Structure formats: C-alpha cells, structure tokens
Amino acid sequence: MSYSDATYLVLFLPLTILIYNLMPQKHRWKVLLIASYIFFWCISKKLIIFIIFSTFSIHHFGLWLKSIQEERNKLLKEAEKESKKAIRAEYLKKQRKVLLLGVLIHLGILLVLKYSGFALENLNALFAMIKIPISFSITKYMMPIGISFYTLQAISYITDVYHEKIQADRNLGRLALFMTFFPQIMEGPICRYSDTAMQLWEGKKVTYQNLKSGLLRIGYGIIKKIVIADRLNIFVQTIFEKYSEFDGGIVAIGVILYTVQLYMDFSGVMDIVIGSGEIFGIKMPENFRQPFFSKTISEFWTRWHITLGAFFRDYVFYPLSLSEPLKKLTTKARKKLGKHYGPLISSSIALFCVWFCNGLWHGAAWSFIFFGMYHFVLILTGNIIEPLVNIVNEKLHIKKENWIYKTLQIIRTTILVFIGELFFEAKTVKDGFAMLNRIFTQFSFNGISTGAILDKNGMDLKDFIIVGIGIIFVYIISILKEKNVDIKKWVFGQKIVIRWLIYYAIIFVVIILGAYGMNYIPVDPMYAGF
Amino acid sequence: MDRLIEILEEIEDGVDYKNCKTLIDDHYLDSLSIISLVAELEDEFDITIPTVEIIPENFNSVESMWKLITRLQEEG
Known part of the structure; x- marks a missing residue:
C-alpha cells in the first residue's frame, strides 16, 4: 500500500476517518495508532519490530533525561548562587552521556541496516587494492520502509528533551503515535514532537471544512503524482539506462524530466500526506515551497x-x-x-x-x-x-x-x-559524467525529428502533451502560491456549481488521464526508498 | 541594549536594527552572521546560548535578542 494507491485512497483512509469520527474524542488517538500500525504492517511486515523498539527506546531515554533534569532542579533549588554553575555543568555532562548513547543506538541501527553493506564492500575493495588478504562477508539486511525518516524523528525527540525544549513524554501511546502516524511514516515530512504529538493526541472531530480542504489538497497531489510523475517514469528510466543510445539533447530532456518527475512525485505525495493529516485536524510542517523559484542553491534547499x-x-x-x-x-x-x-x-x-x-x-x-x-x-x-x-x-x-x-x-x-x-x-558517478559529457559534446535533437524518441521509450505524443499541460497547470498554481494567493479560499469561495465543477474536474482528470492500467507500471513513491 | 546594537553593526552594517522585526525572516542575518553573533554575545555577556535557542523568534529583533540574553543571564 502506498499513498497514491486506490487501497489507501478509497479504502484505508475513508475507513479510518469513519471509525475515528464515530469514536468518542478521548479514544480517537487509539484509532489513529491502530491504523498506523496496520499501515506499517502492510508496508513492512515483521520489520515493524524496529519501529516498536525505537518507540520504547526514545520513551526510555526521554524519561532517563527527565529524571536527571529533575534531580538537578532539586539541587539547584537548595544550592547557593555560587555553586549553581557547577551543578549545572555536572548534570549537563550526565545528560550528554545519555543523549550520546540514545543517538548512537538509533543511528547505529540505521548505519548497520542501511550502510554496513556499502562500507564493507568498499573496505574489501580497498584491501584488495593494497593487497591485504582480508575480506569481510557482506550481509544484506532487510530495512523497514521509512526508517530514514522515523530515525531522524527519534533523534530529534531525544535531543529536544536534552535541550529541555520539550518535556519528556510519559505516555507511551502518544509517543508511539508521534513516531508512526500513518500518513507521514513512508516519506515524512520529518516532524518534531512539538509539531504534531499533541495535535495527534487531541482527537479533534473531522469537520466538513477540514474534510473538503484535505481532500482538495489530496486531489492536487494525486494529479501531480499519477497524471504527471508516473507518466514520465518509463521515459526517464529508458534515458538513464540507455543514455548512450540517445543524442545529448534528448539526454538533457531526460534529465530535466527526471527532475520534474521527482518533484511531482515527492511533492505530490506530500500533498496527499499533508491533506490526509488536515482531515484529522492535524497541521503537519510543509516540505516544499515552490523550489523552482529559488535564486541560489542555498535558497533551493x-x-x-x-x-x-x-x-x-x-x-x-x-x-x-x-x-x-x-x-x-x-x-x-x-x-x-x-x-x-x-x-x-x-x-x-x-x-x-x-x-x-x-x-x-x-x-x-x-x-x-x-x-x-x-x-x-x-x-x-x-x-x-x-x-x-x-x-x-x-x-x-x-x-x-x-x-x-x-x-x-x-x-x-x-x-x-x-x-x-x-x-x-545516475547509476554510478561515472555514468553521471558520461551523461553530462553527452549533453555537452553531442547536443542534438535528432531522435525527435525522426520520431525515434517516441518509439523507444514508451511515451507517445499524447503522453508528452498531457505532461506539458500538467506542468503548466502546476506552474500556474506555484506562481499564485508564490504571490501568496490562497487558492483553497478562492475555490471554496466560488458558487456551488463552479465548486463542484472543480471537484469533478479533478476526479475525472485523475481517472481519465492518470498513468495507471495496462500500459503503465505502478511507481512506488520515489522517496519511500530512502 | 546599545552594546548589542554595536555588536550587530560590527557583524552586518547597514541594517535598521532599532526598528527591524524580521532580521531572520527577511534574511538580514544569515547563518554566517548568526555564527559570529552567537560567539560575540557569549563573550560579551558571559552566557552560553544553546543551539536550541537559535530560532527566528529569538533573533528577529534586537528586543527579542535582548530578552534572550537577560533570560540566559538570569538562569546563570
């Protein structure tokens, strides 16, 4: 299951909303937690154990830090002014050790699962090069989806408790929900405890206002993901895999369209994620703010x-x-x-x-x-x-x-x-340079004039036209957002006929122009792999 | 507070520090200025500014910076 799947959009999400709203307010967080664990089970099966471990672990480290802070505060209360600094320094040292251990455990799990193979491969290659007869056997570990995201959330939680930016949470359920909330578990946004934990716990009723606002955002996200990004997938993959068969100009188009695909995919899924949260009255941090209007690389990031x-x-x-x-x-x-x-x-x-x-x-x-x-x-x-x-x-x-x-x-x-x-x-850095070299030294668009570009890569003229219109549509919305125009407010301010025309237009665009079915391979959210 | 404005002017001049309330939000102070500023403030006012305090709300105006400094001084 992923966020642009029919299973999520027409079954999982609506069912969760329904059960959530039927429950009394104080039990609603439980619905979200159970739904989140079901979702995580669906995408990671028994690897769910890792996120459960991380949740218990940050709960423990949070309380450990809290106990040190409480002990320090007690001493500070009774201490003379001159000795306060020394007490603070002593307890800071204690806290720092706990923080270090907590961060190392979480980072350690990520390092072993995600990077040990790569590190050992390179060590083996290095030893072979300098003729040292040592070779490590490489184990490929299964990695739970979303580990790169929730590990950062775990680290931010322990660090924020250490800095006393937040209070350590005694409530394991609230912490578990903060770690696993289903819309963000695959691709973020990477939330801080202070961003979402209390909102998730609150169990606000699903209002009509939140529902329509969330659904509109989800609709926009699906257009970006299914109509534009997924349609580009085969073309982009063909260019990156067989770049040596294409002219430089076409490789350049492939690179540009890959960037478009990545943006539409990731930001589209973020729209679905943030829209899903909005339905439950949860405001998650934004992950994109019209990046292609950046004037410098620092600003882009x-x-x-x-x-x-x-x-x-x-x-x-x-x-x-x-x-x-x-x-x-x-x-x-x-x-x-x-x-x-x-x-x-x-x-x-x-x-x-x-x-x-x-x-x-x-x-x-x-x-x-x-x-x-x-x-x-x-x-x-x-x-x-x-x-x-x-x-x-x-x-x-x-x-x-x-x-x-x-x-x-x-x-x-x-x-x-x-x-x-x-x-x-690019598959390797070498391939990257070879592609760049092709763009600069063999720049021509021969494939386009002969029609070869359309035959080779599974995209016909209709696909290119749809993508083109889609990009223009998203570009216009981006300009409006950049100018601080509240598009949702505009849509909801329209007369009922126009409003419903817009809703139906979104639904039909997705159904008719969505890249799914026989000619397309379903594309997993691109950032879920990280 | 005057000393604070002097320090700020040494780090980045040409900004209306007395009136500006968006020093971070409008990029008058970038990360390089913040690194210098924190080092200077810690020396001048004998405080330690934890990284968790480096947030726009604490550095957007001279008043908010002054508030942060006095709070950290009181905390010792």
Missing part, C-alpha cells in the same frame, strides 16, 4: 525537502559550528579575515558534514555522496564569491531586486539543480 534541511540545520549545522573549538576558530578568524571570511571557515566545516550526511542519508552509494558534495561545493563557492559579486554588481549598477537579474539567477539555479539530480539518479 530551504524550499525543497524543507524538513530534512531543517533537521540538518538544527541538529548538525548549528551544534557543530557553535561547538567550543569551532566557536573559538570563528572568533580568531574574524579578527584576521574579517566579518565575512572569518565565520566562513567554521561554517564550511559544519557545512561539509551537513552535506556529507545529506548525501548519505539518501542512500548508501557513491553517487549520493557525490550529490551531497556537489551541493557543498556550490554553496561554499557561493559564500566565497559573495563579496566579489556584490562589488561587481555595485560597479555595474546592477540591483538585486531587478527582475531580469532575479530571472537569470533562477535559471542558473534551476540548471544547477538539474545537474545535481542527474548525478542523484
């Missing part, structure tokens, strides 16, 4: 997979760049290198770690590490040349607010994103 970027910012970037050694480095470097390049050194070290983790988080392969490093280099370069760009702009009287300048920035950023996604999807 504040608009694309927002909750992952925010996780790395809050739990890796700031803790590292503000750690004692790096803080000292910043202060020293600022005196010597000035206010821009001074903090750049320590932030670059932290940024490197962020992008190494970001790349690796997507999967255990060199192409993902390359993807991370590619973004690190781009952002670092942007930071290094920023003062120079400012000087040039000033000399040439170019204003940053100028729309031509902004448009050129957006185009540049979008091209850089396309190249990044090329390496993200």
